[in-house]
Amino acid sequence: MKPTRRVWGKIFTYLGLFLTGIGTIGILGPHIELQRSGRVMAQVVSNEIAYRHEGAYGFRLQLKWDKPEGEQRTTLTTLVRAGSEEAARKAYKGKHLVGGQTYEFYTDADNPDRIQPFKGYNWATFGTFVLLAVAGIIVFFTGMSIIRSAKKPDQASSA
Numbered sequence: 839m840k841p842t843r844r845v846w847g848k849i850f851t852y853l854g855l856f857l858t859g860i861g862t863i864g865i866l867g868p869h870i871e872l873q874r875s876g877r878v879m880a881q882v883v884s885n886e887i888a889y890r891h892e893g894a895y896g897f898r899l900q901l902k903w904d905k906p907e908g909e910q911r912t913t914l915t916t917l918v919r920a921g922s923e924e925a926a927r928k929a930y931k932g933k934h935l936v937g938g939q940t941y942e943f944y945t946d947a948d949n950p951d952r953i954q955p956f957k958g959y960n961w962a963t964f965g966t967f968v969l970l971a972v973a974g975i976i977v978f979f980t981g982m983s984i985i986r987s988a989k990k991p992d993q994a995s996s997a
Contacts, residue, residue: 847984854978861971868963874947878903881940885932894919895926912953931956
């Protein structure tokens with residue numbers, strides 16, 4: 839038995855609701871975690887390529903900030919796989935961080951001494967879930983339009 843257009847419409851509608859729900863839940867998780875996190879003003883000491891290997895580049899981000907206990911420092915190394923240095927610089931998440939500038943960074947919600955420089959309200963944190971929610975909305979309305987178009991011939995034959 840071949841499914842009718844109306845059945846396909848219902849499948850699309852429920853699939854759209856499911857995708858929208860997954861996207862919304864995915865957005866809420868990082869949002870709540872960021873709301874629980876503290877913030878720290880830290881200065882970027884340096885942000886450059888630390889090492890190069892064939893097909894991989896390691897970026898070193900050095901930060902310093904003041905706490906009541908004294909000056910704190912941390913160094914984060916991020917590996918970026920790319921064919922060239924230019925492509926690696928474009929793909930690096932911290933490319934916008936300029937040495938000598940001070941930025942506000944989120945800290946880990948469970949460990950306030952741990953800075954998370956790439957976490958925040960940005961595309962890297964929320965992009966996948968936003969796209970999933972938008973795709974769900976599109977699929978939902980596609981399913982609804984299929985159901986409406988399938989209903990029209992049925993209403994015309996009953997009149």
